[in-house]
Amino acid sequence: MLETGLIFRALMRNKMGAILIALQIALTMAIMVNAIFMIQDRQQQMKRPSGIDENNTFYLTNTVFAQDHNFQAELQTDLNTLRKTPGIVDAIQINAIPLSGGGWSMSLQHEPGEDKDAIGSALYMVDEHGINTMGLNLIAGENFSQEDIQWRGQGQSTWPPKTIITKAFAAQLFPDDWQTAIGKTFYISQTQPMQIIGIVEALQAPWNGWDGVERSMLVPFQMESSSSYYFIRTEPGKRDKMMPIIEKVLAESNKGRIIRRITTVEDTRKRSYRQHNATNKILTTVVATLTLITSFGIVGLAIFSINRRTKQIGTRRALGATRWQIMRYFMVENFLISTVGVFIGSIGAIGLNMWLVSTFNLTPISFELILFGIVALLIVGQLAVLYPARKAALIAPATATRTI
Amino acid sequence: MFNYYLKIAWISILRHWGLSLLMICAIGLGIGAAMTTITVNYLMSADPIPHKSKQLYYVQLDSWDVNDPFDEGLNPPDQLTFTDTTNLLNAQKAFRQNAQAQANGVIEPNDPELLPMSVSGRANTADFFTMFDVPFIYGSGWTHQADVNKEQVIVLNKVTNDKLFGGEDSVGQTIKLDGNVFKIVGVIDQWQPKPRFYDITTGAFNDSEDIFVPFSMIAEQKIGRSGNTNCWKPSGDGFSAFLVSECIWTQFWVELKTQQDKEEYLTFLNAYVEEQKAYGRFLRPMDNRLSNVMQWLENQEVVADDAKMMMAMSFMFLIVCLLNTVGLLLAKFLGKAPEIGLRQALGASRATLFSQYIIESACIGLAGGLLGLVLAYLGLIGVESLYGDYMQGLATLDSTMMILALVLALISSIVSGIYPTWRACNIQPAQQLKSQ
Incomplete structure (x- = not known):
């Protein structure tokens, strides 16, 4: 695409906002990929069968005094x-x-x-x-x-x-x-x-x-x-x-005895994996909120940059750019920023994983997960920018003729 | 002037309410997540007995298998054999010393209306109560003489006393524990050190015990022992063979007033192990340790890995939220370029503009901090309900934590405000005025 270079040069004139978004995406990806990895690891542990007929068994403590x-x-x-x-x-x-x-x-x-x-x-x-x-x-x-x-x-x-x-x-x-x-x-x-x-x-x-x-x-x-x-x-x-x-x-x-702590094996399993379950729920919440925050950040910054460029967008429209071309501009812009973000994010994810491996004895992360992270965040970025881009596309060509 | 800046900030926040709300939410979420995990870590690593944690020492001796060292040789065993505990106790070389093990039993209440109840217990020596500052409602701990004479005395906790005696002063009365009659000498008040530092071998955040009896009661078989037992060498048949075995299941604490006392005690321990080597014990290289309370908790990794990992994650989360805030503030301040140009043209100095926009950032930060506190409160309730017993009492916000939350929010919002403010102050007034 020819305009990619143009968009890139325009980005370079106002770097900071783009860098901030890219960094956010990078950190989000590093956390997200590792969190999902830990969630999967715990889920796998919880799935291991105990070998017992868990649904139909219970036990109790018999204490003779x-x-x-x-x-x-x-x-x-x-x-x-x-x-x-x-x-x-x-x-x-x-x-x-x-x-x-x-x-x-x-x-x-x-x-x-x-x-x-x-x-x-x-x-x-x-x-x-x-x-x-x-x-x-x-x-x-x-x-x-x-x-x-x-x-x-x-x-x-x-x-x-x-x-x-x-x-x-x-x-x-x-x-x-x-x-x-x-x-x-x-x-x-x-x-x-x-x-x-x-x-x-x-x-x-x-x-x-x-x-x-x-x-x-x-x-x-x-x-x-x-x-x-x-x-x-x-x-x-x-x-x-x-x-x-x-x-x-x-x-x-x-x-001459006490019968106590009558418990099902199902409950014992639940209790046994309670920490796993809790950690998984917290990690899931973290990933979800993080993605949400990052996408709101993208939306916020995009809206502002569009507001600042209202006149220019109007001019482009007046010169014959279609709505789709305007939308495409912002989507390509986001794609460029996100690409940088996920690139740094992949390195960050591996780095964070290496630290987790050395500190908490986790296993190394799989390549597929990083790939998943890249795709997921690129999609999130595109979805987040969709609304501001649509707003930009609706700017009337006549705006170009107004002074403010 | 400050009030005027506050007013300007307020107007600006209201005018871009959507953006402001977004920033407040971002900071709030970041602070909320960070505070939730900081609080859990803070309470897990709290000093349970601050005024004397540096004078209480946990004793470790390396009595383990010469062919297969304990903990791959990194640490000596986490408990002692009954033989060593007894010998150290009898030596009485420390200011105070406590030999202990976990126990359990069944109390048959004197009141025939009440059902027998199973209780968790601790077998310890007299110094336990004075060393660990155990609070009493009635009576006191037993005497050293009671330990020596193997008297059947017992201390109840408040809950047990409430159940058995309706909360009345029961000192002097007797109860039947595992079929043996024990005389009550004291009732302790609510006492729940977090972590339960005096015995973390079965879980650092377990409840304190229902009853306490002299350590000698275990050897006398008046109460059953429980807790962790770890053996490397097969022992003979029967309980007396078990007592002289190399199995570890007892713990030994000493109270030493000064650094010099500590060094002397360590010398004594080394001499003791030397002496035992003559009996063919302690074949491993000498590795005797005295750890004070905090060292011991750290050595035993009382702060769970999960909690540490969550804290690291939540800090990264906070950073994302702050990056978000920086971006949004930048957008907001630069969006005000015409206004800034106008104000500069009218004589506002950079310093004025700077303080004004920093105050605006701080206001947003403070609002975010308050939201963060509410979220942290909810987060802690969530953590407690998710983790259950394990986190009981570890999820409360105290005033230190609340102040920390607000300070953290304030600092992070000011830090995130610096760059956008700096950019805003560097706007060229002429250019802005021209374009208008």
Whole structure:
């Protein structure tokens, strides 16, 4: 286009306004691209499946305070009651809840010994109903049998000889082929052998921010502990109805304990990712307001420059310029400014990302996102200038003949 | 003169109300966003015990695995073993010392009408209350003698006392905790340090505890312990084996009056570790640390990454808003070129014009600052409702923050006004008059 050079020279005569707009666009782009990147990153984290049947499960804390009690008998009674209740699919006692933030971790190592490398994993103590209650998908090997389940006394340091682990954990132990983990023996607590008898597709650890969140192991233990969780799975759609019933049944069956913190797994997930959600909402608001402010800035400055040039525009019109040509002038002008802006903005976005990567351990940004930012801001610029440009196009040719 | 300039500014703002509104909104949004995040960061990094935070020290000893250092060797473990805490406590080398761990239990109220209740607890030694300036409504903390004699005494917080005794003075009465009878020696008033500096291992912004009992109650198994436990070496079976294990789950604070006391205490710690090395412990290189409250909070990165990142983002946001304001002011002032030319021709000096337009910018800035305060207030409510418990009490505007908001708005609007004003003052009167 021939007039591009003309527009550029006209811009150079009044640089400051254009520079300010370009800088605004650049900063907006740097922030926008990085914010969107962080939002996507968090969304991806939140999307990871926990491996559990989240819609139909809940749990509660059972705290025994009476002094003379028989842990083993009481647990068996409770579990029998729960499992027989209509509407309940299955129930277990467990030491920790996925994504809840609190739990237990242990490491497995290929060889026994103090100075051998070990890989950490979340540890869940369950019985043979564990897989069914949580709704896990056993993809290789077998479940625990009733004979595998041991009682774990308080402070006990020995471990049962069998375990079921997640696919992600198996893949970490056997990077070549996770399936070969079945039947292999590893060492827990540095020296105690433990054989992998099964692999489940997924089961997340209690800590969502941990890089090993997909590594979990099931251990066939029932705990003689004054405080533990009961994890319960209901028939589809019956969870909310069953929760108060179960709470009442348990509380009334034994007065020497407290049943508290009855919570759905869905709520636990929500709570677990509450910060993620909040940050995402704030970032979204920031991006939206920022884009709005920048476009208002474009509108404001364009209107002023048009007002200042009313007479010149009128003259051009009088000399035969069409409305479209006037509009095009301002749109091309904005396009030139925006191009400079997004160019600086791309550098800024990468710079900001590098700083975020080094300060907050984020991952580097993708090229597509920068491209998206460029296109988005060019479009925003064009849309913002549309209204002032239309206003300019409506200036009558007769204006040229007026003095003021 | 000043009043006259204010009047002129007011007229000018009203005449271009659309543009003025746009600028006020831009500054308001920028200040609002910046203040929201500054406030959260400010409260997260606040000194929870300002008058003595430099005299309270958190003790760290590197008792960890020689093959696999804690925190990749950057920092010693964040807690101590029970063995070390007990030894340091018994040595009594500091002005005050507090051994502590998190605990929990179930209280069976004496009143049969009330249901048993689960309480969060802390097992600590007598100095806890004096070191951390815990306020009491009734009674006081227990004595050193009570620690030594392993007396079953307890301090309740206000909420628990309200629940159990309807808020009355319960000192001297007993309660049943986990089946054991404890004698109440004190009730503490509302006390919620933010951050909860004395124990940040389970979250820096958690609530303070419902009950406090002597540290010895854990070893005596009169109360169950909770909180984080971290082990590198397998321990034997049973609780007594656990107590002598290398697992870390206790914390130790000392109060030291002077720099010299601190150096002496560090020397003592080094000598202690040397001595323990003889028993085959502490195989890692010596790395004993004493961190005062603020150093400890910083070391443990109490200010969340999210909060810092948001603050950086909001400052960039503010810059965009200011660039916006500069552009709009420029447009506005240059649009007044004929008027400026006329005034100059009539004898207005550059200094007069300069102060006049700077005052106009400042007025816009102040209005923007007020709007920003309202937005920051709303923003903080939003932040609190989005983040929930995590941000509880971290989202309030105090007077310092309000003044800061207005000052920030004023400074940024004056700074953004400088260039446009300078340009306006350099307008050639002759040219302007000619074109009219």
